[in-house]
Amino acid sequence: MTYKAPRRILQILTIFAVSTGAFGVTFYYVVVPFLYAHYPYSSVSDPLRILQFYLIERIIPWYPLGILFVAFAIFGRAFCGWACPFGFFQDIVHVFRGIDLPESLHNILTKVKFLVLISIFALSYQTGILYFDRVNPFATLVSAIPRMLLVGFTVDRWVILRLTFFFLLLTGLLFVHRFWCRYLCPVGALASLFNKVSPLHLYLDPSLCNRCKECLEVCPTRVNIFNVVRTRPIECILCGDCADVCSQGALGLSFTERETKEGYISKEEAYGPLRYPVPPSEFVTREYPPEREREKRPISEVSLRKLRGIRGRIIYFYENEKEIPPFLTEMQKLPNLQVWLVDMRESVNLVQHYQLERTTVFVNGRIYTGPLEEDPFVGYMVKEYFMLRRLSLVFDAAKCRPCRTRDCTTVCEQIDITHESRIEVHPLAEFDCFACGECIAACKRGGVSLVYGEPKIDFNLNLAHLESLQDKLLEVEPMMLKAFVERDSVHCNKVITMLAAISFFSKGRINFELIDALEEPERAKTYDITFLPTVVVGRFKTLGIPTEGSLVLLIRRSERWKL
Amino acid sequence: MKYVWLLLVIIGGVGIFLGVERFQVENTENFGGYPCFLCASAEPDFEVVVFSKAACLNCENAVRRAQWFCRLTGVTYGNTFYDDAEESFSKLDELGLMWDSDFLVVVLKDGAVLDTTTDATAVEQFLSETMKEASQL
Numbered sequence: 001m002t003y004k005a006p007r008r009i010l011q012i013l014t015i016f017a018v019s020t021g022a023f024g025v026t027f028y029y030v031v032v033p034f035l036y037a038h039y040p041y042s043s044v045s046d047p048l049r050i051l052q053f054y055l056i057e058r059i060i061p062w063y064p065l066g067i068l069f070v071a072f073a074i075f076g077r078a079f080c081g082w083a084c085p086f087g088f089f090q091d092i093v094h095v096f097r098g099i100d101l102p103e104s105l106h107n108i109l110t111k112v113k114f115l116v117l118i119s120i121f122a123l124s125y126q127t128g129i130l131y132f133d134r135v136n137p138f139a140t141l142v143s144a145i146p147r148m149l150l151v152g153f154t155v156d157r158w159v160i161l162r163l164t165f166f167f168l169l170l171t172g173l174l175f176v177h178r179f180w181c182r183y184l185c186p187v188g189a190l191a192s193l194f195n196k197v198s199p200l201h202l203y204l205d206p207s208l209c210n211r212c213k214e215c216l217e218v219c220p221t222r223v224n225i226f227n228v229v230r231t232r233p234i235e236c237i238l239c240g241d242c243a244d245v246c247s248q249g250a251l252g253l254s255f256t257e258r259e260t261k262e263g264y265i266s267k268e269e270a271y272g273p274l275r276y277p278v279p280p281s282e283f284v285t286r287e288y289p290p291e292r293e294r295e296k297r298p299i300s301e302v303s304l305r306k307l308r309g310i311r312g313r314i315i316y317f318y319e320n321e322k323e324i325p326p327f328l329t330e331m332q333k334l335p336n337l338q339v340w341l342v343d344m345r346e347s348v349n350l351v352q353h354y355q356l357e358r359t360t361v362f363v364n365g366r367i368y369t370g371p372l373e374e375d376p377f378v379g380y381m382v383k384e385y386f387m388l389r390r391l392s393l394v395f396d397a398a399k400c401r402p403c404r405t406r407d408c409t410t411v412c413e414q415i416d417i418t419h420e421s422r423i424e425v426h427p428l429a430e431f432d433c434f435a436c437g438e439c440i441a442a443c444k445r446g447g448v449s450l451v452y453g454e455p456k457i458d459f460n461l462n463l464a465h466l467e468s469l470q471d472k473l474l475e476v477e478p479m480m481l482k483a484f485v486e487r488d489s490v491h492c493n494k495v496i497t498m499l500a501a502i503s504f505f506s507k508g509r510i511n512f513e514l515i516d517a518l519e520e521p522e523r524a525k526t527y528d529i530t531f532l533p534t535v536v537v538g539r540f541k542t543l544g545i546p547t548e549g550s551l552v553l554l555i556r557r558s559e560r561w562k563l
Numbered sequence: 564m565k566y567v568w569l570l571l572v573i574i575g576g577v578g579i580f581l582g583v584e585r586f587q588v589e590n591t592e593n594f595g596g597y598p599c600f601l602c603a604s605a606e607p608d609f610e611v612v613v614f615s616k617a618a619c620l621n622c623e624n625a626v627r628r629a630q631w632f633c634r635l636t637g638v639t640y641g642n643t644f645y646d647d648a649e650e651s652f653s654k655l656d657e658l659g660l661m662w663d664s665d666f667l668v669v670v671l672k673d674g675a676v677l678d679t680t681t682d683a684t685a686v687e688q689f690l691s692e693t694m695k696e697a698s699q700l
Contacts, residue, residue: 037599038597045594062579069574070571144604
């Protein structure tokens with residue numbers, strides 16, 4: 001079902017409902033939540049006029065404001081799209097489609113309606129005269145022009161101003177859809193303040209969206225529909241035109257929050273080509289130094305004991321116990337992995353059931369008989385392992401020396417500080433560390449850091465703040481953050497250290513995957529990474545160097561908008 | 564943020580309740596019925612004159628409402644004439660009216676009497692209806 005037909009019916013019904021004065025039936029105690037004016041057949045009260053009356057009499061308008069609060073709090077700007085008679089008029093007179101104002105002008109003009117709203121009340125409060133009634137376009141349409149045609153009129157400056165304004169506006173309405181609603185409507189401005197919190201909202205299911213952008217073409221108020229995933233736009237009049245044209249059924253109006261399946265839409269996917277595109281590799285002058293450890297190692301050499309955040313189910317059918325790769329045996333020790341090693345000679349039933357002829361591995365439901373290195377899941381684990389081997393734990397002796405408590409060594413018996421140099425670097429490969437972050441959190445002096453590449457540790461982590469946020473971190477569901485970093489960067493080292501500390505304070509709920517953006521440009525491009533370090537948290541990502549508070553806020557926000 | 568709307572609905576509900584307690588439903592109903600001269604680009608060339616007995620509570624209220632009406636619609640409010648003042652009778656003579664009740668409202672257009680009422684309880688409705696009809700609003 002489309003929204004257009006019921007919307008039109010409701011708009012026409014509203015016109016009848018607010019014109020029953022023609023039959024002598026009036027409900028002037030009802031203040032309508034849309035643009036209105038008094039005319040011979042009117043049956044309800046104009047909200048702006050009533051509020052101004054109270055203001056002139058210096059009385060707090062409890063009752064009319066209460067009605068507007070309730071209506072706007074529940075329905076937001078839906079009245080603009082579904083009930084406003086002047087909105088209906090605008091829908092009808094929008095003849096010349098495909099013409100619009102430049103974006104910068106549009107963005108500025110959208111603020112004008114708030115100025116109009118304030119001016120109306122300020123003027124009436126100061127002068128006691130309702131100036132807006134002199135130019136109200138709805139009043140011109142239903143009251144002034146009919147009266148001028150039927151009774152006649154005297155030409156004065158207000159009449160000239162009124163007609164000039166109306167016909168200029170009409171010209172604008174012919175070309176720009178809902179020109180009045182977008183830029184000038186004071187009632188719309190008032191309602192838009194509630195759009196962000198009203199339960200009735202426009203939702204977008206990114207998993208269904210194919211980015212055809214048809215919705216952007218038809219939106220009467222030119223809302224960037226893709227933004228509704230993250231925030232509720234105040235300009236949206238909830239008309240549902242975008243949902244009507246969406247062939248995928250990705251858009252709709254709802255009173256309840258809908259869960260979406262896809263977590264992240266890259267900016268590129270949402271808006272088309274990037275404004276600052278990643279340059280082609282031939283233009284990149286800054287070459288990443290050749291990595292000594294990059295040459296492929298036999299998978300059997302990889303130890304996976306230190307891996308964090310890997311989940312999955314592996315069933316390995318083997319013919320000979322000697323051919324089991326050592327890492328598979330090690331993976332049995334990981335609590336979040338289910339690894340079953342099955343001897344084919346002993347499990348004939350299973351072998352017959354799966355019709356197995358040779359050594360076979362089931363990795364997360366996929367049957368795999370070729371080299372394990374080609375499997376993405378195993379490949380990921382190996383990558384993670386190599387990344388861990390490149391990290392180092394660094395101790396700042398300047399901060400360590402005055403320390404008497406030696407908390408870092410208390411929490412982890414593997415730590416041994418020699419104080420032989422000002423900066424002590426301990427590569428994780430040298431001792432059995434998997435970057436749990438406990439020593440970082442334990443050192444109140446901030447003397448322990450986790451670095452990638454050169455030991456650049458010219459930063460201070462606000463651990464006390466992070467600790468104060470621990471309760472909030474413990475509330476979130478387990479999640480995996482992706483940190484895009486580069487080598488030898490003090491900012492990246494800060495973020496890595498911060499993530500390790502966050503992971504510890506969250507008691508392992510917050511895990512993180514470190515991705516070298518220069519080594520994996522494809523992944524960086526997928527996530528639209530233009531700045532390093534960048535932390536991707538669900539569908540959000542950081543801009544600039546994140547602070548402790550901002551990262552925790554992002555984690556909590558991502559939790560609220562979780563998959 | 565999820566339930567902020569509920570808080571706003573409650574605030575709105577409280578507003579409505581306070582408004583009802585302060586008789587704002589009736590006020591809003593009266594205000595809504597006022598003729599809108601500016602909406603129709605018409606000139607409110609009327610004058611309202613009120614004759615009232617002194618020390619009459621109903622009449623005082625009606626005078627205040629007539630003043631509200633004139634102030635908010637832009638109609639000229641002539642004056643309030645009390646029965647204990649000499650000038651009240653001279654004004655009545657001038658208009659050619661007789662007054663034998665507690666309260667009398669006179670609507671004038673171009674100096675001539677358009678209509679009158681002695682009902683102090685529905686003074687706003689009388690003024691609204693009279694002026695709407697006379698101005699074809």
